[in-house]
Amino acid sequence: MNLMVKAAGWLLAAVVLTGCAASPPRNPENICAIFEQHGSWHKAANKAREKWGAPVHVTMAMMYQESSFKHDARPPMRYFLFIPYGRASDAYGYAQAKKATWGDYQRESGNGWSSRDDFDDAIDFMGWYMSKTSKVNGVSKWDAYGQYLNYHEGWTGYRRGSHHRKGWLLKTSRKVEARAKRYAGQYWQCKDQLNRGWFG
Structure with missing residues (x-):
């Protein structure tokens, strides 16, 4: 009987935790609307900016491209004669981070309990990656085009x-660059209100 009660408890906890995942923004084309809907995302994006020097509009534009802000995003399944045989990579989560690269991030950042489907961790990962891109390949953190190319190809591939x-x-990288510019213009109009806590 105790085992059944414990099992039911674990099942309920799993359902609750799954339900806690934030839904994708209703208006992903407007960074102000995104942060108005998800106030905690703005705090996380600001923390990543302060910690890694990663501009908010660049990290958010890259994340939009990678996952459309879906916490459980994965690469599409590949098929042969209508038979699925796996995905292109093990990329997962908001940042579409691969396991190996995520492991490097965990070791170097000290964020060992981080999760790829947690927004705060994912945007911190992106800030870490952008910071390393700047150091390794000399690409400005404000250069959304160059940063996205590094993010997609890896530092060695880019070189x-x-x-x-x-x-x-x-x-695609030009699309990310254009979105980052739009986000920057929008963010300029609302960041003071966001920082004062008028939204969310």
Whole structure:
């Protein structure tokens, strides 16, 4: 009987925790609307900025591209003759971080209990990655285009110029750059109110 009670307790806890995951923003094209809906996200983005020097509008534009702000985002399943045979990579979560890279982040940042489907951890990961990109490859943290290319190809791939052979990636990186610029303009209009706690 005790085992049944414990099992029911664990099941209930799992359901509650699953329900705690934040839903994607209703208006992901407007950074002010995103932070108005999810006030804790603004605090987390600001912490990442203070800790790693990663501009809020750049991290958010990159995260939009990676997961559309879905906590459990994964690469699409691959198929052969209608038979699924796995995903392109083990990337997961808000930041679409791979296990190996996430492990590096955990060791270097000291955030060993971090989770890829937690927004605060994911945006801190992105700040860490952008900071390393700046140190390793000399790409400004404000350069959304160059930062996204590094994020997608990895530091070594970027140095080797692997992105030059991927026209689709160059176009996607320009989309991230354009979104970051829009986010920056929007954020300029509302960040004072956000910082004063008028939203959320």
